[in-house]
Amino acid sequence: MKRIGVDVGGTFTDLVLWDDDGTVTVHKTPSTNHDPSIGTMDGIEVLAQRAGIDVADIEMFFHGTTVATNIVLEHNGSDVGMITTDGFRDLLHIARKKRPLNYSNYQDLPWQKWQLVPRRNRRTVPERMDAAGNVLTPLDEDAVRREVALLRERGVEAIAVAFLHAYRNPTHEQRVREIIAEEYPGVFVSLSSDVASQYREYERFSTTALNAFVGPKTSRYIENLAGKAKAAQVGEDVHLMTSAGGLVTSRSASEVPVSLLTSGVVAGLLGGCFIGKASGYPSVITLDVGGTSADIGVAPDGKLRMKHLLDTRIGDYHAMVPMAEVDTIGAGGGSIASIDEGGMFRVGPRSAGAMPGPACYNRGGTEPTSTDAMVVMGWLGADSFLSGTMEVKPELATEAVKTHIADKLGADLEHAAMGIFQILAHSMTEAISLHSVRKGYDPREFSLVAEGGAGPLYAWQIAEHLGIPRVIVPGHPGITSAVGLLTTDVRYEVPTTVWTSSAEPDLELLRREMDRLADQAVAQLRADGIADEDITLERSVDCRYVGQGYELRVPAPAGEITAEWVEQTAATFHEVHGRTYSQRFDDKPVQLVNIRVTGVGAVEHIRISEIEKGDADASGAIKTTTQALFWKNDSADPEWVDTPIYDRALFKAGNTFEGPAIVQQFDSTTIVGIGQKATVDAVGHIIIERSA
Template identity: 75%
Template sequence: MKRIGVDVGGTFTDLMYWDEEGSVSVHKIPSTPQDPSLATVNGVQQLADEVGISVSDLDQFLHGTTVATNIVLEHNGSDIGLITTEGFRDILHIARKKRPLNYSSYQDLPWQKWQLVRRRNRRVVPERINAAGEVLVPLDLDAVREQVRELVSSGVRAIAVCFLHSYRNPVHEQAVKRIIEQECPGMFVSLSSEVAPQYREYERFSTTALNAFVGPRVSGYIDNLAETTRDAGVRGDIRLMTSAGGLISSRLAADNPVLLLTSGVVAGLLGGCAIGAASGHPSVITLDVGGTSADIGVAPDGKLRMKHLLDTRIGDYHAMVPMAEVDTIGAGGGSIAFVDAGGMFRVGPRSAGATPGPACYARGGTEPTSTDAMVAMGWLRADSFLSGSMFVDPQLATKAIDEHIARKLDTSVEQAAIGIFQILAHAMTEAISLHSVRKGYDPRDFSLVAEGGAGPLYAWHIAEQLRVPRVIVPHHPGIASAMGLLSTDIRVETPATVWTSSTDPDLDRIAAEFDRLSTQAVEQLAGDGLDPSEIVLERSLDCRYIGQGYELRVPAPPGEIDAEWVARTAEAFHEVHERTYSQRFDDKPVHLVNVRVAAVGKVGHVPLADVEAGGPDASAAVKGSTEALFWTADNQPKTFDTPVYDRALLKAGNVFAGPAIVEQFDSTTIVGPQQTATIDRVGHIIIETAVSTEGGQR
């Protein structure tokens, strides 16, 4: 079995190869934003050549992508149409009537300013199905045909269909789909009964429209990539990472691209979970810092947390699909530093990206970035980028910082460079706090896994600020997301609304829906080539107290669905509610809203092998030294004669003190002053603070 994982980021495309003999190889090339598939295919070919195989020898191609995410964030999706029930034309415009600024009379509502569907393309037809799934008003097929023809003539590239209560009875939506296929074969169609088959009116409309908004471009990208890899001889289908942390087939991804909205981001968290487990520290906070953004995830005991329905958003839009608890901020190696019109020193979220990139790349960029700051501080040396294969000019970095920051603030280049680093590090620290401390988790109970090309440059300082006891820098931090692709299973999840109470449960309906969803999920994976005997089913429910507005996910108890099963479900909900909100109400009835079934097809995960053992002495790995800039306790610049280690020469058991720099192909690691680094048995760098200092400053 030969497998390759490819994660496409905004600046770099990361690749990891693994085979059944335990051979692991990594590769990293600049992304091609104009066509992400170019970097993907080129990278696969280069990595195959490097390990001495043909692309046709690959059995599995696993992929994480930000294509769908970027379309939504950049508001450049397809022109789409919407067909809905009479009287519900403006659901997407009204939304939940919440406003970003409660007391401002002058504000843009994002979902209205950047509409997923322009009003002239939102069409209504006579039909009505009630909440029990009964047809009250038959669908007017002639009206549907007329509206479809008008939408097609207006030039829409996709049509979303969302009728009231179609989650209970999809017959009308299915009829519309047949008419669209007759009138315009090849049109991308998004049905709410297929994309989000559960109650909640606005969220279902928004999710269905989002699927259509990104559909043509994402499906075109997937189809093009699948065709290109087939032509290259890759055996088997492309598997893509979903927002819920599982892999799905290219066919399912092309039909439901809304499932990919946080694809690459989740892969990094999964990689972090595997890394933490291998080092004996399963509870992890992952910090994946790339060129344009930083992704932050929290996994207690190495288990993914799913986002609450209120948080399953992408940009300005609700997306009612399962999403793992990972969040992104605009902070990365390409984050641009500037002094704004009010004289405020700021960094990001605007990024230099892959093109033109930081000033030091000598590709036309003139504005200073966080990468330029670390080059000026001596942390990133001119010959350290991608093992010297990428040119870096320190003079350009210093010039950019001097012209755009130091002169405007009347300070030194050194102080300005430190400021750029600290401002961006503070943004990451606050984001980690938001997703740990404020959600009931103590960072001191976790390890911080540094991922991405820039994560190991920031993690040492952030760990001090949050009092995280250790930083884990994996063997290939810049390829962690690609590793995550090789450390997860094939997974599909489908929901259904049951809407019943623990005091008067509809046991037959609950059982029927679980059976239907189970059959549907198994058939879906079996259709993708998996043996049904290897598929594991996971059941869960969305529950709340009667009168509450939103649900919490609860694992479904095993056994026959009877009164005792409902009682165990209610008890499980009480426990989840208490853990989430620190209180429970045992005397209150529990509302069982949705049931869910996830079908999981187990695949082999990449094992992390032990590395060669050595003693505590790490001097054999030192390849030189450099003057590196840090700071004192009162935040004044201080230069240290800092040893530079070759990551490839470090052995298990090696110990060295900071400040230190560790260089490797895909990243550079900083060990701060008063910190100690140890190489564990699988080659991870474990960084711990030897002497605590107030605020983590030097």
């Protein structure tokens, strides 16, 4: 079976083709941001040519995209109308009491400054449910028809429907959808009971509105890409990565596009987990550095950590959808270095992107970037970019760093270039510390997986700063996110709110709702063509102590739901709470707030083949030497050092070499620092450690 993974980033589109005989073919191409499907399909054509196959031979197509994310961050979504319960018109405006600046009376609140739904388009109708889902006020259908007609006249492109307590009884919302289909056929409809079927009014309303905001544009993109893929006979359907680390079909993604908000970012974390396990180091920290940003994830024992649903934001908006815990900072190969008006030396978060790109690309960019700094330092040469197929001009990098940084600081060129690198490396180090040390994980117990085109350029230094014992550089670091797309399964998570206590559990409620969620998850997988024998179900529960305002997600046991099942779930919560907050209260009852069933449809995963074995001598892979700038520690002055450049394609398993060294390949460049050694393992990954 031949399958392809395509991850569209802000600068490059990464593609990987995997054949079940173990053959792997990779390609990178500049992203076409005005229409990402163009770059995707063109890249697939080139990739197929490289592999010597026809595009119609590709049987499965997996995709990670930033389309929905970019719509939110750029505030250019659709015109949205909302229909909600009488009295709740301004819930989206009020939000929570927490503000970006708690003590300031003068601040722009992002969700008010850039409203998902303007107030004039937030319409209310008589209807009311109680917290148990009982009807207090019947739905006024005539009022619904009037409000839909008004929104139709105003030309809204999407309608969000969010009623109070609809997570307990969705019948009113479902009836509104039927009325909208009659009165305004073709408009995109987003129901809170479909998008976020759990309690917390503001977060549920915000997520529903966000789904409507990104819905029309994202669904059009997905349908456009799926149509092009079908015309080219690429796979049976396009499967897209969700923010929770699972795959969904193009149909499901078009209906709930809010689930795609951190699509490509999570794929990088999954790819890093896959790489770590293949090298025998399952606990990993992933550092995925692209042209615009750096994505950082922590996976103890190779397992994704999920964000708390009150922390699942995209930009300035709450998105109460499952998200793997990955942090993104503005640090990448295109990060622009500058001296601000106060004389402060800054690097990022502003980026040169793909166009005009770094100065050395010769596409019109004149400001120095971190890529230009590494050209000046001798780490990147004219043949470093896509194996020399992408022309660069080192003299333009030198001019940019000298003019904008060195001359303004009164520093020499070497210190200016080194400063750009060190500032960006420090930003990444701080972000990793935030997501490991400050959350109870010791980075010295993890391996750092260097991903993206620029990750292997920074990882050696970051590992030194944090005491991480080893860096793992995948065989194709520049396309690790695309690889991650091929390592997971089709997944649907279905939640609901139950509100019961371990002291007096409502077992009948738990059984009924868990069965309902399981049936819903299985139905979705069957609709996607997943056979019953390939379907498994996973349970989890959001728990908290009485009086707490936040829950922790814990895995729930399989089997019949009994009093013992509840006790076991509560015991797991005590353990998780103790690890998370360093305190546990075993004598306190536990509230079971939300229950979740995740339906998993198994998809055959890729495997990494072992490479040809060799001896310890790696000198046969040296293609040349160069003068490159290195230092022994942070306080040392940089020195020009004779540095070997290795061709990664010539490595054999067992090869070892000492730093300083530069390793070149098509999609990335790896740096091994002074005092470090590198070993090529059985599957071709480079393992960088401190020299003995």
